[in-house]
Amino acid sequence: MVDQPLWEQIGSSFVQHYYQLFDSDRTQLGSIYTDTSCLTWEGQQFQGKNDIVEKLTSLPFSKIAHSITAQDHQPTPDCCILSMVVGQLKADNDPIMGFHQSFILKNVNDSWVCTNDMFRLAIHNFG
Amino acid sequence: MVDQPLWEQIGSSFVQHYYQLFDSDRTQLGSIYTDTSCLTWEGQQFQGKNDIVEKLTSLPFSKIAHSITAQDHQPTPDCCILSMVVGQLKADNDPIMGFHQSFILKNVNDSWVCTNDMFRLAIHNFG
Structure with a gap:
């Protein structure tokens, strides 16, 4: 079995931690x-x-659950990590929706922080 | 009218150029x-x-058309630009599909190049 590259280990740990916090207590x-x-x-x-936290905590739902369909991670030229997530979420009693999210992670003082975060629901006008 | 920040101008020009090349002649x-x-x-x-070009040119379709639903751009801490696109594509006679793509753009010798590119179709097992 081939070990995962470091950026994949760091990226996937971050993604797991992020959605765990988001779904349990997004004030954190x-x-x-x-x-x-x-x-x-x-x-x-x-x-x-x-x-950012003010925005995330003011989103108009009380319960949310994210489910990850696919995640990708790459090293960037400046020693950061780019992570992209495609998934589904269920907020309160709304129907399940697809979402897309991208993060850049940077090592600052020996810990990985998120410098860039982009989120979009997967809503298209098909036709 | 407020001018767009520079990173948005560069990011959206790149995105337009990328899909134009991809849909007309992806060998370029x-x-x-x-x-x-x-x-x-x-x-x-x-x-x-x-x-990368070998992969993109070997994709098994002859005609493709991308349509952008939403695009977001941010400056990164290292003077790069993060761009995220959510859109739809139609390849040959296949049904329209959603897709998600993220890019990091970096200025090298006075021109903007793509250092990181991630692509996923928006396929979920809803249920």
């Missing part, structure tokens, strides 16, 4: 962002852990 | 990658413009 998500992190949530832009 | 896509660029295509990893 501040720990993964920095004061310069960027979030684009359905096209709306936020910067800094405070604004 | 080598111009946007470097010899260390990474592509993850449906979970398969490729590195370097030659291997």
Whole structure:
């Protein structure tokens, strides 16, 4: 069995940790962002852990469960990690929806933080 | 009217250029990658413009059309640009499918190249 490359281990641990926090208590998500992190949530832009957590905790649902369909990880030229997730989520009693999310992870003071986060629901006007 | 930030202008120009090349003549896509660029295509990893273009040109369809549903762009801490695209594609006579693609763009010798590229079809086992 071939060991996973380090960026895949780090990326997949991050992804698992992120959705676990998100689904159990998203007020705790501040720990993964920095004061310069960027979030684009359905096209709306936020910067800094405070604004990001305020946005995430104000989302209008009380219960949410994410399920990951596929995740990919790559090293970037600047020693960061790019992670991309395709999955499904169920918020309260809404129907299951597809979502897409991309993260850049950077090593700062010996821990991995999320500098960039982009989220979109998979809503298309098919036709 | 507020001008778009530079990273959005660069990111959206890149995205337009990429899908235009992809849909018209994907043998030309080598111009946007470097010899260390990474592509993850449906979970398969490729590195370097030659291997990437070989993969993209060997995909089993002759006609393809991408349509962009949403695109987001952010500056990264290392002066790169992260771009994420959610869209639909139609390959030959197959049904329309959703897809998700993320790019990192880096300025090298005064031009923007793609160092990281990840592609996934939006296929879920709903249930």
